[in-house]
Amino acid sequence: MTAPVSISESADAAALPTLLLVDGSSYLYRAFHAMPDLRGPNGEATGAIHGMVNMLGWIRDHLNAEHAVCVFDAKGPTFRDAWYPEYKAHRPPMPDDLRSQIEPIHEVVKLLGWPVLEVPGIEADDAIGTLARVGVASGHKVVISTGDKDMAQLVNGRVSLINTMAKPPEVLDEAGVLAKFGVPPERIIDYLTLIGDAVDNVPGVEKVGPKTAAKWIAEHGSLEGVMAAAASIKGVAGENLRKALDWLPQGRRLITVKCDCDLTGHVSTWPGLDALAMKAPDLPGLLDFYTRFGFRSARAEIERLLKGQAGASSTGAPVTVSGAAVAPGGTGDLFADPPAPHTLPEAACVTSTCYDTILTWADFERWLARIRAAELVAFDTETDSLESMRARIVGLSFSDKVGEACYIPLRHEGPDAPEQLPLDEVLARLKPWFEDELRPKLGQHIKYDTHVLANHGITVRGYRHDTMLESYVLEAHRKHNLGDLALRYVGRAGLSYEDVAGKGAQQIPFAQVAVDRAAQYSCEDSDLTLAVHQALWPQLQAEPGLKDIYERFEMPTSRVLQRIERNGVLIDKALLQQQSHELAQRIMALEQEAYALAGQPFNLASPKQLGEILFVKQGLPVVKKTATGAPSTNEEVLEKLAEDHPLPARILEHRSLAKLKSTYTDKLPLMINPDTGRVHTNYAQAVAVTGRLASNDPNLQNIPVRTTEGRRIREAFIAPPGHVIVSADYSQIELRIMAHISQDENLLRAFADGVDVHKATASEVFGVPVDEVSSEQRRYAKVINFGLIYGMSGFGLAQNLGIERSAANAYIERYFQRFAGVKRYMDDTRAQAKAQGYVETVFGRRLWLPEINSGNGPLRAGAERAAINAPMQGTAADLIKLAMVAVQDTLDAEGRASKIIMQVHDELVLEVPEAELDWVKAAVPRMMASVATLRVPLLAEVGAGPNWEAAH
Structure with missing residues (x-):
């Protein structure tokens, strides 16, 4: 059972039956624009359909209406078009993707048991206004579900509005209209007439907005009063009012909802409401x-x-x-409306009987017994820091049943904080349960909570599920934070962290949050995590391929990443400081060189000053312009200009070195954990749609490796005494995956024979024997090989190689002639992506492409390029995850002291005792090559040295 939405109403209305009028036309546009690129199994647009279904399901459960109707605008002109030919003239035509959904929307609304109404010659607003008047006359209270502000004119003691697409849903009764617009419902028409309606192309008084309109009506009582006082109203607003006096009556006529339409023939038994009785779903x-x-x-x-x-x-x-x-609002159907603010189903009520705050040992023991006996328990930690390696526990929450949870406050402080159970003793009593592999556990982003408990000496075992990863595997292109998941999958809204701790400079530490407020917040987190899991897990079970990705790839990877993050990497702080000093000197020298070339000092970081120097003073050609029409000085432009001019080259080098200095040589020493002497990056697992990991604080994946200065940064990632750094890197992994997926005979043969694949490609493209391929031809072939994987066009290849576009196109054409399997793969993959909205990796990971059928050409082209590359990037991501897990499990099983300290792109970096070096150099590449069997052999190359750079 669902708790009804609270709508304040007069005492006589409270006991009346409800007539629910849904403004379908208002909602379908908003639903479409919220998810314009959502596609169904056959590639058809479905965003508006999903939005309508969810909204209708939500409102049917939250408003107990005996009679209801979903009203849509009919095709063709209405009486307002006859009154004013310019009415709605500026509205763009309905998008094709929305037009194609109108008929299915009408179909599903009827299947859901809703009467449907559309009346030619009038708008949906007028039909709703007419039905509202009849509903009141027949003894009903009327609720109008709409997002249209014009409908506020219909509100009275028996008529209210609800906008389910507001966050949270907005309910407007008479007091609500006054509070929102500054005028009562009976003056909304006057108010709207003064401000006009740009959407419907109904002019108002120029430069008169809501505040001025409400003020005038308050002062003069009505539109007529304002018009009568026009001569005395001063300023530009008064002048504009006087200019509009002849128009305002017509504007008012257009804005007024007509409430006496003849619906005969459209509502059977008219003017009664029997035809509007809700039906059971089909x-x-x-x-x-x-x-x-x-x-x-x-x-x-x-x-x-x-x-x-x-x-x-x-x-x-x-x-x-x-x-x-x-019509489950937010259970995986990709468009969801939340319930009323913090209004949850009655089964999940947030009350003292549902959410317990544990302040006594007796209550603690009662809940400890519950979680020990439970089949699955969701838990959450509340901490004093977002830095997982430094965070300490403030409180803990547990939920073993949806709607029921407990919070154990442990370090809340302040004058009103109650006496709490001692932290150390509570953790000591919970430690056996946390560390018991046989006690199934569930969390949202479990890697963070595992770190937090490790900070207190607890090694969590028995994690079975992570809702963030469940959602990521199902829909990698969506958001995966708990708030979004709860709304999307179970239609529930909980408190946010900002709700309880505040925002920005006003935010307080969680330890200072009132215990009762903290308890509700934390209990909701555990409760919602359990509820979301119960919605997601059946979906994964229904998709064996995705279930395998979740269980074999993502959950084990999370476990290993936590170990890698905790290991951290040792940093040579003194070396970085020395590099920073050297970079500063070179940056200063580059500034002086730039000043000399420009003939004057200027701010190298100022696009405006740089543009004046390059394009005005030096007269260099304008390659590209910004959105404002100014000549662009971005990196692409400077690279083009640097081919022929020295100043842009100096600017590029200056920018590169300044970024290295600020991002790495200056920042890395500040990121060293004082307790460990190491830098501990964070690996974000649920970010990239391809399955690749993202590294942050610091970002290890963006350290430049093509420049000497960038490679020197990696020299500061060092091994401690008695150890070495080992780097194990997959060789040409994406090309090998391309050969496997495309089954191209020439590519397969090159890898099977162990031939240099770029020489083999050059041999085919240029028609020369492999042993006669020149270094220049190999370079061209390498650019072609990798460029086509990333969807490079003839134009892009020409730019990259510095050749004519016709020559580049000829190379691509010749490549596809010789590697026909690659061409076939690309064509088939594009078609598959368009048909189903996603592509897959070799292992079945689903890579969603929301823009693949977009009406926006550049977005669609980008999605088509991604469709080609995503299976290869995604498969490479899958392989490195399998490798990471295999290596870690073997290290553990053999009791090795070696440990993985970084994962970067297709590379694993280990810190290895010298005594284990020979074993690691032999075993790790062997494990990496054997985690999967493809049509071509996998190859991992290994190197060792005192630092990361030397290991290459």
């Missing part, structure tokens, strides 16, 4: 619809309900079907 019809349009979780729920009906038919037991059951 479950078989919905099952077919949800299958056609890709509603995964909703389809599964319909199948469950149909089985329940079949079972009930044999026993006579009734089966109750709610709106959320057949």
Whole structure:
């Protein structure tokens, strides 16, 4: 059962039956623009369909309406077009992707049990206004679900508005209208007439906005009063009012909702409301619809309900079907509306009987017994820092049943903080449960909580699930924080961290948050994590390939990443400081050289000053312009100009060195953990849609390796005494994956024979024997090999090689003639991506491409390029994850002292005792090469040295 939305109403209205009027036209546009590129199984646009289904499911569950109707605008002109030919003239035509969804939306609304109404010649607003008047006359209270401000004119003691797409949903009664617009409902028409309606192309008074309109109406009582006082209103606003006096009556006529339309023939039994009685959903019809349009979780729920009906038919037991059951707001259908602010289903009420605050040992022991006996427990840590390696526990929450949770405050402080159980003793009693592999545990972003507990000497075992990773595997292109997951998958909204601790400079430490507020927040986190898991896990179980990605790749990777982060890497602080000093000297020298070349000092970091020097004083050609029309001085432009002019070359070098200095040589020493003497990066696992890891604080993946200065940074990543750094790197991994996926005979043969693949490509493209390929031809072939993987065009290849575009196109054409399997793969992959909205890695990871069918040409082209490359990048990401897990498991199984300290792109970096070096150099590349069997052999190359750079 779902708690109804609270709508304040007059005492006489409270007991009346409800007539619910849904402004379908208002919602379908907003739903479409919220998810314009969402696609169904056959590539058709479905964003508006998903939005409408979710909104209708949500509102049916939250408003107990005996009668309802979903009203849409009909095709063709209305009476307002006859009154004013310019009415809505500026509106762009309906997008094709939205037009194609109108008929399916009408179909599914009816299948959900809603009456549908569209009346030619009038707008949906007018039909709603007419029905509202009849509803009130027939003894109903009326709720209008809309996002259209014009409808506020209909509000009275028996008519209210609800906007379910506001966050949180907004309810407007008479007091709400006054609070929002500054005028009561009966003056909304006057108010709108003065400010006009740009969307419908109805002019108001020029430069008169909401505040001025509300002020005038308050002072003069009505539109008529304002018009009568026009001569006395001063300033530009008064002048504009006087200019508009002849227009305002017509504007008011256009804005007024017509409430006396003849609906005969459109609503049977008119003017009664019997035809608007809500019906039971058509479950078989919905099952077919949800299958056609890709509603995964909703389809599964319909199948469950149909089985329940079949079972009930044999026993006579009734089966109750709610709106959320057949139209689940936010259970994986990609567009969801939240419930009212912090309004949760009654089964998950946040009360003292549902959420416990543990302040006594008796309560602690009661909950400890519960979690020991539970099949699965979600838990969450509240801490004093977001830095996982330094965070200390402030409180803990646990949930073993949706809607029920407890919070154990441990380090809250302040005059109102209650006496709390001692931290060390609580953790000592919980430690056996935390470290028991057989006690199943669940979390949201479990890597962080594992670090936090490790800071207190607890090694967490028994993690079975991570909701962040469940969502990431299902829909890598979506957001995966708990707030978004809760709204998207279970239609629930909880408190945010800012709600309890404040924002920005006003934010307080969590230890200073009031215990009752902290308890609600933390209990919600554990409770919602459990609820989200119960929504996501069945979806993964229904997709064996994705379930395998989750269980074999992501969960083990999270475990290993936590170990890598905790290991950290030793940094030579003195060397970095020396490099920083040398960079500073070179940067200063470059500034002086730039001043000399420019003939004057200037700010090298100022695009405006640089533009004046380059394009005005020196007269260099303008390569590209910014959005404002100014000549661009971005890196691409400077690289082009640097081919022929010395000053742009100096600017580029200056920028590169300044970035190295600020990002690495200055910053890395400040990031050394004083407790360990090491830098501990954070690996973000649920960010890249390809499955690749992202590194931050510091970002180890962006250290430049093509310049001498960049490579010197890696010299500061060192091994401690008695150890060496070992680097094990997959060789040409994406080209090998291309050969495997495309099954191109020439590529497969080159790798099978151990031939230099770039020489083999050059041999095919240039028609010369492999042993006669020149270094220049090999360089060209290398650019072609890697360029085509990333979707490089003839134009891009020409720029990269510095050749004519016609020559570049000829090279690409010749490449595809010789490597026909690659061309076939690219064509097939684009078609597959367009048809299903995603591509897959070799192992079945799903790589979503939301823009693949976009009407925006550049976005669509970018998605097509990504479709070619994503399976290779994603498969490479899968392989390095398998390798990471295999290496770590072997190190543990053999009791080795060697440890992985970094994972960067296709490379594993280890810190190895000298005594284990020979074993590591032999075993690690062998393990990396054997984690999967492809049509070509995998090869990992290994190097060792006193620092990271030397290991290459």
